[in-house]
Amino acid sequence: MTTSKLFDTINLGRMYLSHRMVMAPMTRFRADGAHVPLPMVKEYYEQRADVPSTLIITEATSISPQAGFTNVPGIYNQAQIAAWRQVTDTVHARGSYIYLQLWALGCAADAEVLNAQCYGLVSNSPSPLGGDSPILRELADAEIRQYISDGGHDSKGEVFSALSRHYT
Numbered sequence: 001m002t003t004s005k006l007f008d009t010i011n012l013g014r015m016y017l018s019h020r021m022v023m024a025p026m027t028r029f030r031a032d033g034a035h036v037p038l039p040m041v042k043e044y045y046e047q048r049a050d051v052p053s054t055l056i057i058t059e060a061t062s063i064s065p066q067a068g069f070t071n072v073p074g075i076y077n078q079a080q081i082a083a084w085r086q087v088t089d090t091v092h093a094r095g096s097y098i099y100l101q102l103w104a105l106g107c108a109a110d111a112e113v114l115n116a117q118c119y120g121l122v123s124n125s126p127s128p129l130g131g132d133s134p135i136l137r138e139l140a141d142a143e144i145r146q147y148i149s150d151g152g153h154d155s156k157g158e159v160f161s162a163l164s165r166h167y168t
Contacts, residue, residue, distance in 0.1 A: 018053035035074030052095030068109025
């Protein structure tokens with residue numbers, strides 16, 4: 001009988017992983033109204049880092065206030081960064097790695113949430129998702145550059161093992 005490679009160690013860049021399973025990102029809606037991760041987020045990721053040298057990818061995390069979704073964590077102000085630092089310090093103390101999944105929703109954002117915050121529903125093109133989807137405003141070049149800048153802020157890279165970008 002052969003042993004599955006799933007349980008073999010692997011080097012991934014500067015990370016040494018004790019197995020080849022990765023915890024995939026999940027949207028959990030465990031942030032307060034200011035998009036600061038709640039204390040339960042630290043406990044959740046601590047439990048998943050129980051096996052040393054595990055790679056975890058966080059839940060989708062908004063890069064800016066224009067995200068357009070409630071109770072999703074953000075990473076664009078000091079309170080959010082401080083809360084995530086508690087999470088990452090705990091995961092790293094257990095000997096595991098944690099990637100931050102950066103999220104820019106674009107056309108998939110909740111139009112009602114955006115309207116309540118005086119932001120518009122934008123995307124890389126004015127094409128709606130389909131069906132009864134609202135009409136989108138195409139991003140201007142300067143806005144695209146701002147999204148790129150928001151998703152690459154240095155303080156995010158100092159807190160997490162690495163970054164993963166998920167933009168729609």
